Amino acid sequence: MxxxxxxxxxxxxxxxxxxxxxxxxxxxxxxxxxxxxxxxxxxxxxxxxxxxxxxxxxxxxxxxxxxxxxxxxxxxxxxxxxxxxxxxxxxxxxxxxxxxxxxxxxxxxxxxxxxxxxxxxxxxxxxxxxxxxxxxxxxxxxxxxxxxxxxxxxxxxxxxxxxxxxxxxxxxxxxxxxxxxxxxxxxxxxxxxxxxxxxxxxxxxxxxxxxxxxxxxxxxxxxxxxxxxxxxxxxxPVQKPTPEGEEEKPLQKVHTPNVRTIEELAKFLNVPPRKILKSLLYIVEGKPVLVLIRGDREVDENKLERVLGTDNFRLATDEEIKEILGTERGFVGPINLPEGKVERILWDNSLYGVKNLVVAANEPHYHYINANPGRDFEYGEFYDLAEVQEGDPCPECGAPLRxxxxxxxxxxxxxxxxxxxxxxxxxxxxxxxxxxxxxxxxxxxxxxxxxxxxxQSYDENGIIWPINVAPFELEILPLNVTDEKQMEVAEKLYKEALNRGIDVIIDDRDERAGFKFKDADLIGIPVRIVVGRKVKDGLVEIQIRKTGERFDVPIEEALDKFEELKKELQKA
RNA sequence: CGGGGCGUAGCUCAGGUGGCAGAGCGCUGGCAUCGGGAGCCAGAGGUCGCGGGUUCAAGUCCCGCCGCCCCGACCA
Missing domain, CATH: 3.30.930.10 (Bira Bifunctional Protein; Domain 2)
Known part of the structure; x- marks a missing residue:
């Protein structure tokens, strides 16, 4: 071409x-x-x-x-x-x-x-x-x-x-x-x-x-x-943690004005997120379902879908929270739930055996501290609903997952x-x-x-195609198309490359060198042969896109060298 | 489908408070130059996404629509 x-x-x-x-x-x-x-x-x-x-x-x-x-x-x-x-x-x-x-x-x-x-x-x-x-x-x-x-x-x-x-x-x-x-x-x-x-x-x-x-x-x-x-x-699968041996402390209600998110709450009460119980109200096929999970975990909605047996669910809106639970976003919890309003409560495994939790009071601007499931409110059905996190144990061997x-x-x-x-x-x-x-x-x-x-394969100058899928395997780049000697060598190399069955392009445009280099880098041709002033010494330069390497070779060896490079590039 | 952003020259974008449609790059012609998108001169190029409204006057304000992008849920 x-x-x-x-x-x-x-x-x-x-x-x-x-x-x-x-x-x-x-x-x-x-x-x-x-x-x-x-x-x-x-x-x-x-x-x-x-x-x-x-x-x-x-x-x-x-x-x-x-x-x-x-x-x-x-x-x-x-x-x-x-x-x-x-x-x-x-x-x-x-x-x-x-x-x-x-x-x-x-x-x-x-x-x-x-x-x-x-x-x-x-x-x-x-x-x-x-x-x-x-x-x-x-x-x-x-x-x-x-x-x-x-x-x-x-x-x-x-x-x-x-x-x-x-x-x-x-x-x-x-x-x-x-x-x-x-x-x-x-x-x-x-x-x-x-x-x-x-x-x-x-x-x-x-x-x-x-x-x-x-x-x-x-x-x-x-x-x-x-x-x-x-x-x-x-x-x-994310496993249940081993139950904490901590002693249960007395339940206490605290004023938490406008503290809504886990981060805010952790900071305000000076507790780690893992000691906070996060409650998410979902609307599943039109019915409210409460999902409970530890504060340092996120719900994996794919897992939730499998447990629910439907993909027809979404998080409740602020208005729905108000209407169904009579509270506000950030203050939803499993304590003091209005009778008969919530269809089902799902517990994530992460909450298994945890003690002395921070739990929202279902009342705007109040949380409980030292809440203990089993004592202050009832345990429910446990499921694996959490997104896996970096470092969680491998389900096969227990080593930390990446x-x-x-x-x-x-x-x-x-x-x-x-x-x-x-x-x-x-x-x-x-x-x-x-x-x-x-x-x-x-x-x-x-x-x-x-x-x-x-x-997987680019840099700031453009694409770096693996040679097996590159649009061309080789580019021949004469620097100065008005220089007869350069063009003669470039054309000769081009024709011989074609004869050898190499997928080759010659940049025969009358453009500045920099312009042509930029284009060649951008479209990612793996190898190029630059034909410049050194032709009068019988040399051309080979450049490798991936590594930036460049070296001179005698004109008549250039294509042999390319074929050698091609084999190496195919192996890498 | 929920949330957010953007539509002005081929591309990237600028155009307070309404008042002659702009720049850089690209393109065309010329000059110069030839190892990393350099430079100089001249030129062409526009339904300001579409439709309505307000106004003496709309790229700019209001309403509706369309398109494109981003975050989330789904897939190769």
């Missing part, structure tokens, strides 16, 4: 709406452009990277024996009615009608369609096992699209589905996909964690996420350096018969009996990967 003819609209400044580094750099580097919230165009450079990622995914999937198909974007409503997801998927489903008024959706995922295909064609155990996959654009009307490609409403996904005669086979497929994912993410050059996860809306028996470690990620993961345990924070933020780039599910049963995807087994196919499903966010890579 000749830069003078290329469509690479780079920007000196980041657009104001971009916050995440990957979003800013992908826009500035001319990889993507936004059309609407969460909807992006891929420009030539962006598409090149996307295709390289896609091909790595494809190669590894094929190696694992999976077969590529291409399903449809437009899905008829009937298919989604069969699994109940036309309703369950909710507003995230993009719905539309054809000219006859028939309902369709734009596929957000393809369990329904693939199961439909397989149930029609697979009749016997002889047709199994089978793994099918596709790389296709998905549509989800996300509540909040964010951070460029990180959470988009239209995005490229690789989705795979496995079909087996029994759980043993399904588990083998699941494990095979897990290993395949590890190979894919390693080849792409990502630092990631494989963690246990919630099966969530998709359903099923078991699932793991692959999380790219980056501070801009949306997922919180906990991992144990001692035993290797790793899980999405929302499923990490917390990191990350970006979910892949997710594998052992589905079982969640889809095959309702959709009646049966096969006839060796024993002549009809049985439901046992399924698994496996997703990779292909376009999201592009952002994940950038999040």
């Amino acid at each position: 000749r830069w003078s003819r290329a469509f690479i609209p780079t920007l000196k400044e980041a657009p104001s709406e971009a916050i995440a580094p990957s979003h800013q750099l992908l826009v500035r580097g001319g990889f993507i452009r936004q059309v609407a919230a969460g909807i992006y165009e891929f420009l030539p450079l962006g598409l090149k990277v996307l295709k390289k990622i896609e091909n790595i995914v494809r190669e590894e999937m094929n190696k694992a024996g999976a077969q590529e198909v291409l399903l449809t974007v437009l899905n008829p409503r009937e298919l989604w009615e069969e699994t109940g997801r036309w309703e369950l998927y909710g507003d995230e489903l993009f719905k539309l009608q054809d000219r006859h008024g028939r309902d369709f959706c734009l596929g957000p995922t393809h369990e329904e369609e693939i199961t439909d295909l397989v149930r029609k064609e697979v009749k016997s155990y002889k047709d199994l096992p089978l793994i099918l996959y596709q790389i296709q654009t998905k549509f989800r009307d996300e509540k909040r699209p964010r951070f460029g490609l990180i959470r988009a409403r239209e995005f490229l996904m690789k989705d795979a589905y496995s079909f087996d005669t029994d759980y043993k086979g399904a588990e083998e497929a699941y494990n095979l996909m897990g290993e395949t994912y590890e190979r894919i993410f390693s080849r792409i050059g990502l630092k990631y964690l494989r963690v246990l996860a919630d099966t969530g809306q998709i359903g099923g028996k078991k699932s793991e996420e692959f999380v790219a470690l980056t501070p801009y990620g949306e997922a919180k993961v906990a991992h144990c350096e001692k035993c290797g345990y790793a899980a999405n924070a929302e499923i990490v 917390l990191s933020r990350g970006l979910e780039i892949g997710h594998i599910f052992l589905l079982g018969t969640r889809y095959s049963e309702p959709m009646q995807a049966y096969f006839v087994d060796r024993d002549g009996k009809e049985k439901p196919i046992v399924m698994g499903c496996y997703g990779i966010g292909v376009s999201r990967l592009m952002s994940a890579i950038v999040e």
